[in-house]
């Protein structure tokens with residue numbers, strides 16, 4: 001356990017050999033051993049409706065469902081210090097005032113430890129023989145955040161101490177709360193009951209709203225405060241708050257200004273004695289104060305708190321038991337077992353709304369983001385994934401485009417940003433097929449979902465999927481490739497923007513009507529989505545529809561091979577003037593990762609060696625020890641014809657950082673080419689657990705993925721930003737679970753198709769799939785790393801690599817041996833994959849003479865008959 005030396009108030013980063021904590025894999029916790037992490041390291045509390053952000057010093061805030069409209073406690077963004085308001089408990093021990101989480105007083109501690117676990121954070125601080133432990137969590141199914149508090153006297157003398165809790169209320173609408181002081185300074189109201197143990201925040205309760213927040217203490221209190229000015233003092237910061245320093249509460253009642261909740265708890269502890277009680281922060285809306293008081297009574301029993309905490313543990317044990325792996329690489333193991341799945345659930349709950357990098361008052365749910373997120377959690381919460389897919393489909397417009405974002409509370413599309421991001425519709429196909437493969441539930445396809453601009457127009461989900469493809473197909477440019485619209489996956493490649501006006505958004509400026517700018521990335525995604533939809537039709541027994549969609553795909557494939565190959569890699573786009581983007585002929589921005597990934601994943605280059613060449617170019621031109629950069633060379637100046645991408649300094653964000661989201665796509669692409677060594681290298685390069693070795697440079701949490709790592713051209717290469725809420729989480733999970741380990745949900749069962757590095761001798765996966773638990777033992781005796789040469793299910797030999805569905809039964813033992821050349825066992829991870837018996841680099845690179853047509857009639861995608 002690290003000790004914070006008493007006379008070094010702010011420990012120096014260099015003083016520790018680069019480590020701020022360790023993984024406790026058995027406990028599924030990350031243990032932070034010193035409080036001054038390179039950035040605040042965050043965790044999330046809550047799994048249903050009440051959510052909290054909690055840093056390793058207790059910082060952060062809590063909200064009910066909507067981080068903007070129902071913000072219960074306050075946060076000051078970009079504050080100095082960065083993270084300086086949160087769930088604080090002060091200890092006043094004979095005049096020495098300290099916090100178990102170090103902040104805000106930063107009084108040196110004898111011992112500090114923070115354990116971030118699944119849905120909870122435990123912070124232990126010790127000083128002068130007193131240990132104080134805070135455990136923050138939200139029990140499943142409840143709107144209560146519990147701060148279980150244990151204080152122990154481990155010294156030799158009896159102690160009299162006072163504890164002071166602190167929660168700063170937000171006046172519910174977070175944006176208004178930090179901008180509209182002429183109103184907010186006059187509306188704050190509180191009610192206090194039980195001599196201050198129960199503090200209710202009732203601002204705006206009387207008029208139009210139901211919201212009430214309780215901040216209560218389950219133990220008798222010696223005093224309370226609800227006025228920030230009294231508790232802190234007008235000229236003080238929280239680190240020198242007046243009441244804890246003075247050692248007695250002011251029993252203040254807030255009238256306007258800044259209402260807070262604070263309790264004073266006096267403790268007398270004999271040597272060896274300890275006391276446990278809790279502070280509770282609850283959203284009690286309609287129930288109001290009586291419900292709040294009942295809650296407080298219930299949690300006054302320490303056993304109820306322990307039972308709630310145990311329920312939280314059970315909730316996670318059950319979820320994670322659906323996928324567990326034992327394998328030779330501890331990074332792969334701990335990310336897939338625990339942290340990556342956890343992060344995926346957080347992206348389900350929070351989308352891109354609230355993190356230390358997202359304020360919770362801006363963007364709603366992104367259409368492309370939320371569809372991709374589904375890939376990471378569909379195996380955990382299939383029912384919620386189903387609803388999410390239907391909600392998303394309802395924000396598609398009748399012509400097939402989609403609202404780029406929608407608001408979770410209203411489920412309505414955000415008209416400010418609108419549609420016209422031309423990759424958006426295709427992701428709905430990807431998420432829906434993943435859902436049906438996981439669950440077998442084809443009834444979702446027949447669910448009636450209207451269009452956002454024509455809610456009464458009869459359509460089922462399958463019509464939406466067709467619309468998605470026909471939208472792309474009908475909007476193609478001079479090279480027969482999909483028009484890009486405002487942008488594709490890369491929000492910052494704005495080929496129709498031409499903005500010289502600093503006060504407008506790159507993403508919505510510019511007219512996309514009539515533009516010819518095309519995206520090769522969307523073309524690749526179309527190949528992929530069309531193959532998915534065709535596969536779905538085949539599963540439904542609708543061969544004609546499958547063939548129709550396959551023809552559309554073939555036609556796009558021809559356009560890609562004829563028009564989008566640059567000689568050693570796939571182009572990225574054609575700009576509004578028809579000039580190539582991402583070509584060796586460009587002075588900057590010669591190669592982009594997205595089009596290599598999606599063309600290969602879509603099946604381009606499979607028969608002519610280009611897939612391998614494209615990935616080889618990725619390795620040569622984009623791969624770095626910190627991951628694969630998005631573009632090289634980066635743009636050194638603003639280019640009006642490219643938009644926001646060139647507004648970032650070289651090496652940051654879309655302008656050539658390692659934009660982590662794209663990296664798992666390359667891992668999956670390597671798996672398609674049976675290259676387990678490159679697949680694992682790519683996987684590990686951005687793997688947070690593996691970044692611990694370079695943590696001073698990396699700076700973000702080593703247990704969750706970040707959106708971006710500064711690229712080789714940056715001033716600070718290797719530095720991560722925007723952790724937690726990123727599509728990287730879902731794709732990293734897919735790349736590990738389905739790509740490397742090859743446990744692939746399919747319509748008729750689980751397909752086993754690993755692609756691991758030669759030296760891995762074996763691995764074991766436990767996978768719950770459609771009600772059956774499969775214990776899958778994979779051996780790799782010859783070091784080949786792919787190709788199932790034998791498959792046994794409960795001792796019976798099965799041909800091929802598909803695990804037949806079992807009726808709900810006890811665990812099924814599966815034995816897999818790898819190493820067969822694919823020609824012997826005709827296993828196809830995807831249609832259109834390279835014939836493994838052919839050398840990888842044969843084939844002509846020049847596919848000539850293809851027509852340049854927009855919207856040709858071959859294989860048109862249209863309206864399918866309804867699914868019965």
Ligand code: BGC
Pocket residue numbers: 491492653654
């Ligand atoms: C960022 C993108 C992000 C977008 C969200 C841009 O400024 O660079 O990564 O997708 O904002 O609207």
Ligand code: NOJ
Pocket residue numbers: 352366368369488489490491492654
């Ligand atoms: C983050 C956005 O949320 C996502 O939609 C986009 O694909 C990436 N940035 C890349 O620009």
